[in-house]
Amino acid sequence: xxxxxxxxxxxxxxxxxxxxxxxxxxxxxxxxxxxxxxxxxxxxxxxxxxxxxxxxxxxxxxxxxxxxxxxxxxxxxxxxxxxxxxxxxxxxxxxxxxxxxxxxxxxxxxxxxxxxxxxxxxxxxxxxxxxxxxxxxxxxxxxxxxxxxxxxxxxxxxxxxxxxxxxxxxxxxxxxxxxxxxxxxxxxxxxxxxxxxxxxxxxxxxxxxxxxxxxxxxx
Numbered sequence: 577x578x579x580x581x582x583x584x585x586x587x588x589x590x591x592x593x594x595x596x597x598x599x600x601x602x603x604x605x606x607x608x609x610x611x612x613x614x615x616x617x618x619x620x621x622x623x624x625x626x627x628x629x630x631x632x633x634x635x636x637x638x639x640x641x642x643x644x645x646x647x648x649x650x651x652x653x654x655x656x657x658x659x660x661x662x663x664x665x666x667x668x669x670x671x672x673x674x675x676x677x678x679x680x681x682x683x684x685x686x687x688x689x690x691x692x693x694x695x696x697x698x699x700x701x702x703x704x705x706x707x708x709x710x711x712x713x714x715x716x717x718x719x720x721x722x723x724x725x726x727x728x729x730x731x732x733x734x735x736x737x738x739x740x741x742x743x744x745x746x747x748x749x750x751x752x753x754x755x756x757x758x759x760x761x762x763x764x765x766x767x768x769x770x771x772x773x774x775x776x777x778x779x780x781x782x783x784x785x786x787x788x789x790x791x792x793x794x795x
Contacts, residue, residue, distance in 0.1 A: 583648040598641040610641035626761035628676025635670035655704040687735030695727025
């Protein structure tokens with residue numbers, strides 16, 4: 577636990593486990609991350625710039641298998657960790673319903689939503705606790721916070737305004753021309769979803785691995 581090379585060991589472990597995470601680990605109830613399928617996400621926000629209610633279903637997230645962990649900091653005695661996770665490109669495809677406003681433009685419809693994100697970076701902070709089950713201690717993630725940055729984003733909403741092609745094109749063009757401003761407005765809601773996913777997948781990984789099995793004992 578006190579080895580100064582522990583962060584490097586952790587980053588190596590994230591590379592070693594990549595093929596298993598990409599394919600999924602059914603015996604540990606861990607779904608494949610390539611693509612990662614999310615049944616449903618509800619997003620809602622009400623600010624002066626962006627006001628909307630959106631429901632995304634059958635979400636496919638493509639590209640997470642190319643993750644890279646950077647700048648890992650581990651504080652084992654306090655059960656705290658921080659890291660930057662970088663993903664070169666992410667594609668999203670989902671069914672959607674949305675009603676609201678993005679900047680000055682109304683946006684309403686239901687259909688297929690597609691998005692492409694490049695140079696995605698997530699700064700993640702984790703606080704864990706030890707839980708005892710069947711006489712053994714297991715790590716449990718009790719708090720996960722993430723902050724996202726996105727290099728570039730494009731998006732397309734099919735079937736806006738009941739299929740009105742003129743309004744749909746104008747709205748999608750506006751969304752893409754102002755993508756960075758819109759991302760900044762909706763980031764808090766997306767960061768909350770990302771934190772929830774990290775917590776869920778992390779706890780599934782840790783649930784079947786006793787704490788004493790994660791680290792070699794001190795000499």
